[in-house]
Amino acid sequence: MQDGMKKWMQLPRDILVGHGVINNISDVCRDLKLGKDPLIVTGTTTKKIAGDVVCDLLEDCGYNAHVVSSTDASMSEVERVKKEATEHKSSYLIGVGSGKSIDVAKYAATQADVPFLSVPTAASHDGIVSSRASIRTEGKATSVEANAPMAVIADTEIISKAPFRLLAAGCGDIISNYTAVKDWELAHRLTNESFSEYAAALSLMTARILIDSADSIKPDLESSVRMVVKALVSSGVAMSIAGSSRPASGSEHMFSHALDMVAPEHALHGEQCGLGTIMMMYLHGGDWRSIKESLETIGAPTTAEELGIEDKYILEALLVAHTIRPERYTILGTGLTPAAAEKVARITKVIS
Ligand SMILES: NC(=O)C1=CN([C@@H]2O[C@H](COP(=O)(O)OP(=O)(O)OC[C@H]3O[C@@H](n4cnc5c(N)ncnc54)[C@H](OP(=O)(O)O)[C@@H]3O)[C@@H](O)[C@H]2O)C=CC1
Ligand SMILES: O=C(CO)COP(=O)(O)O
Ligand SMILES: [Zn+2]
Numbered sequence: 565m566q567d568g569m570k571k572w573m574q575l576p577r578d579i580l581v582g583h584g585v586i587n588n589i590s591d592v593c594r595d596l597k598l599g600k601d602p603l604i605v606t607g608t609t610t611k612k613i614a615g616d617v618v619c620d621l622l623e624d625c626g627y628n629a630h631v632v633s634s635t636d637a638s639m640s641e642v643e644r645v646k647k648e649a650t651e652h653k654s655s656y657l658i659g660v661g662s663g664k665s666i667d668v669a670k671y672a673a674t675q676a677d678v679p680f681l682s683v684p685t686a687a688s689h690d691g692i693v694s695s696r697a698s699i700r701t702e703g704k705a706t707s708v709e710a711n712a713p714m715a716v717i718a719d720t721e722i723i724s725k726a727p728f729r730l731l732a733a734g735c736g737d738i739i740s741n742y743t744a745v746k747d748w749e750l751a752h753r754l755t756n757e758s759f760s761e762y763a764a765a766l767s768l769m770t771a772r773i774l775i776d777s778a779d780s781i782k783p784d785l786e787s788s789v790r791m792v793v794k795a796l797v798s799s800g801v802a803m804s805i806a807g808s809s810r811p812a813s814g815s816e817h818m819f820s821h822a823l824d825m826v827a828p829e830h831a832l833h834g835e836q837c838g839l840g841t842i843m844m845m846y847l848h849g850g851d852w853r854s855i856k857e858s859l860e861t862i863g864a865p866t867t868a869e870e871l872g873i874e875d876k877y878i879l880e881a882l883l884v885a886h887t888i889r890p891e892r893y894t895i896l897g898t899g900l901t902p903a904a905a906e907k908v909a910r911i912t913k914v915i916s
């Protein structure tokens with residue numbers, strides 16, 4: 565099946581980015597006429613950082629809020645959250661936390677046909693705003709269609725206190741737009757796949773602005789968080805325009821998804837995608853060195869060692885990456901030979 569575009573562009577209605585915007589949560593619920601019965605889906609660490617705060621803020625305003633902690637972005641967790649929502653008669657879900665909590669809330673809300681709000685505690689990838697969810701089924705992560713959040717509330721005060729590694733990962737996820745768009749153009753030329761100039765241009769512009777500002781992305785700075793969050797929103801909008809993750813997910817994401825499958829421990833999504841971008845840009849014959857330099861400037865990993873993953877898993881992932889999503893044509897084509905995989909990883913100094 566072709567990796568085509570949907571005709572229905574779904575975008576968030578309210579997007580709040582700034583210091584202390586979490587305090588506007590009840591205003592947003594009121595603005596969207598969501599009612600008084602939300603279920604907050606949060607993570608173990610992020611519950612203490614923001615999940616409980618959101619609950620208290622809503623209860624203080626007369627809401628009947630409930631909290632459920634989720635540990636894993638899996639189908640069984642989605643089912644558990646749906647059950648909780650039914651038990652509490654929740655009329656909408658609020659995902660508060662990292663990628664896992666947001667995806668579980670997003671997909672459970674989509675399946676239950678209720679609205680969903682996204683309250684990220686880290687700017688680690690563009691799923692905070694997208695209409696996709698990564699959910700594991702039978703041990704395999706799949707990106708599924710979901711409803712976009714009705715609102716995104718990104719409090720830069722909270723996000724700036726998250727480990728810097730998460731912000732650097734978010735940058736890796738944005739930088740990967742470069743190879744994602746190259747792959748999409750290739751597929752358009754070779755397989756006549758639908759291509760959106762607008763979605764591709766927005767995706768590339770987002771990555772370019774971020775790379776141009778790479779040396780001003782620093783730990784503990786709300787201005788850095790603001791920049792990255794805006795880029796993630798922009799990247800998410802590009803995916804919404806395309807109706808698929810094509811403008812922000814190509815061969816570098818397939819490499820990251822493959823690494824999730826083959827490596828015993830995986831790193832952060834955005835870190836793996838950033839590393840994948842270096843290697844896929846080499847395969848495209850593009851300027852992989854400047855991708856590597858930008859990631860280094862930001863402080864994101866650019867080698868297997870920095871990623872904490874053994875070289876052999878990098879090579880294994882390179883060999884199976886093309887099988888991850890066969891309908892999505894990329895520079896990986898029908899697959900690399902072992903010699904080609906080793907060459908790209910060595911030349912780009914991802915492995916030594
Ligand atoms: N829907 C989409 O389009 C996309 C989805 N994804 C998916 O998202 C997931 C990855 O998300 P990612 O956010 O990178 O990683 P994780 O969801 O694995 O979160 C990483 C860790 O960071 C913690 N954390 C988050 N915020 C803070 C904070 N403020 N302070 C301290 N710790 C914090 C989390 O705590 P806690 O334990 O509380 O969660 C968690 O332990 C994957 O499942 C991936 O497949 C990735 C890209 C796009
Ligand atoms: O991570 C994404 C975009 O950054 C979503 O892509 P996938 O469709 O590969 O999950
Ligand atoms: Zn991504």
